[in-house]
Amino acid sequence: EVQLLESGGGLVQPGGSLRLSCAASGFAFSSSAMGWVRQAPGKGLEWISSVNTRGETKHYADSVKGRFTISRDNSKNTLYLQMNSLRAEDTASYYCAKDSIFGMDLWGRGTTVTVSS
Amino acid sequence: DIQMTQSPSSLSASVGDTVTITCRASQTIETYLNWYQQEPGKAPKLLIYAASSLQDGVPSRFSGSGSETDFTLTIASLQSEDFATYYCQQSYSTPFTFGPGTRVDIK
Numbered sequence: 001e002v003q004l005l006e007s008g009g010g011l012v013q014p015g016g017s018l019r020l021s022c023a024a025s026g027f028a029f030s031s032s033a034m035g036w037v038r039q040a041p042g043k044g045l046e047w048i049s050s051v052n053t054r055g056e057t058k059h060y061a062d063s064v065k066g067r068f069t070i071s072r073d074n075s076k077n078t079l080y081l082q083m084n085s086l087r088a089e090d091t092a093s094y095y096c097a098k099d100s101i102f103g104m105d106l107w108g109r110g111t112t113v114t115v116s117s
Numbered sequence: 118d119i120q121m122t123q124s125p126s127s128l129s130a131s132v133g134d135t136v137t138i139t140c141r142a143s144q145t146i147e148t149y150l151n152w153y154q155q156e157p158g159k160a161p162k163l164l165i166y167a168a169s170s171l172q173d174g175v176p177s178r179f180s181g182s183g184s185e186t187d188f189t190l191t192i193a194s195l196q197s198e199d200f201a202t203y204y205c206q207q208s209y210s211t212p213f214t215f216g217p218g219t220r221v222d223i224k
Contacts, residue, residue, distance in 0.1 A: 037215075044216075045218070046215065099213075101149055102151070102208070103163045103166035103167075103172070104161070105163045107161055108160065109159075
């Protein structure tokens with residue numbers, strides 16, 4: 001089955017860290033650019049990061065630049081998002097998606113991150 | 118960064134209606150414009166890519182048009198399953214910004 005499955009969300013204190021994972025199956029992960037999108041409670045979608053097929057080229061939204069790091073392990077068909085220096089405003093559902101200039105055509109179900117003391 | 122706006126922010130419609138949602142980019146994005154549908158509690162779903170290309174499996178009542186800075190999503194003969202929030206997104210340059218969304222409610 002073609003799918004993406006996020007994990008690693010949870011409750012973390014402000015200033016803390018969390019690593020999200022996204023396990024891919026059913027498609028050629030190593031040939032696909034990937035990205036992360038988040039959605040704060042009751043708000044719209046925010047694109048936050050993307051990485052090319054080999055993991056060499058990475059892009060970030062200004063809101064997470066310098067705090068979040070995207071990476072991938074093609075041998076494990078897994079995408080990661082390392083989140084450091086977390087803030088209350090990072091509270092959101094985080095989705096991974098297969099990314100391209102022709103849109104994000106496959107999404108995971110999301111994982112929830114709550115930043116609170 | 119490219120800013121995306123959508124109008125209206127919400128609308129009410131009946132089953133069978135034709136609905137049009139507009140998206141505008143702050144600078145030209147050629148036709149690097151995508152449309153998504155999101156139902157409450159679910160992940161977004163790609164409907165239209167490259168402004169007017171229908172994603173596989175998406176009903177033909179959905180259509181997109183436009184180029185440069187002005188784009189439109191049209192839903193013909195609205196069905197009950199179409200009541201959702203719709204987002205545009207530019208994929209011309211990073212950050213690949215989304216519009217704020219348009220919620221389509223049942224009248």
